[in-house]
Amino acid sequence: MQIKSQKTFFSGIMFTCVGAAFALGASNYNVGSAARMGPGYFPLIVGVLLALLGLVVIATAFTGQAAGGDPVGKIAWKPLGLIIGANLLFGILLAGLRSIGLPAMGLILAIYALVIVASMAGANFSMKLSLVLATVLAIGSYLTFIVGLKLQFQVWPTFITG
Incomplete structure (x- = not known):
């Protein structure tokens, strides 16, 4: 076969x-x-x-009907690394790394970092569009998780909230 x-x-x-x-x-x-x-x-x-x-x-x-065999292309390492890195950065910023003294930065900053780093994986990166998307996602996440579901986790970094 x-x-x-x-x-x-x-x-x-x-x-x-x-x-x-x-x-x-x-x-x-x-x-x-x-x-x-x-x-x-x-x-x-x-x-x-x-x-x-x-x-x-x-x-x-x-x-299948594909005569040529649809070959698998080469792996796009840069976008793959940026997307995985953006998710890791989100988790680290949201929870913090107490072992190295990095406090939690909160939901809002974590969302901005996630969107900006992940947007760099695309062919046409625009900081303006990334910031607009991050703002919409931050507001939507705040309304959904904090206001709507009443989940208890840090929204802002401790140096802002005191």
Whole structure:
């Protein structure tokens, strides 16, 4: 058998691996039954369904109509690093790193840092548009999580709030 679409094949591999990982992770929790579901029931079902979907996608890679084989392109390391780095930076700024003496900077600054760093991954970076997007996301997050859901976490850095 010949793979007719590499992109489809590797997408199916990714789905299958992520689904299997979720299903395995869910096995550490009490699964229960359909009538009395435990905390591992939903992740197990989602993981199994995702793995099955991945197998279907892999099968279509062998039967697809792509004559050239849709080769997988090279990995875009810079955007990948910026997106992952933006998420790590968000977590560090939101929670702080007490082991090195970095206090939590709060939700608002963490959102601005996330949006600006992640926006640099795109081909057309605009600081003005990034700041507009960050402002909209910060206001929306504040209204949703702090006002609406009444979650208790730091919104501003301690040097601003005292």
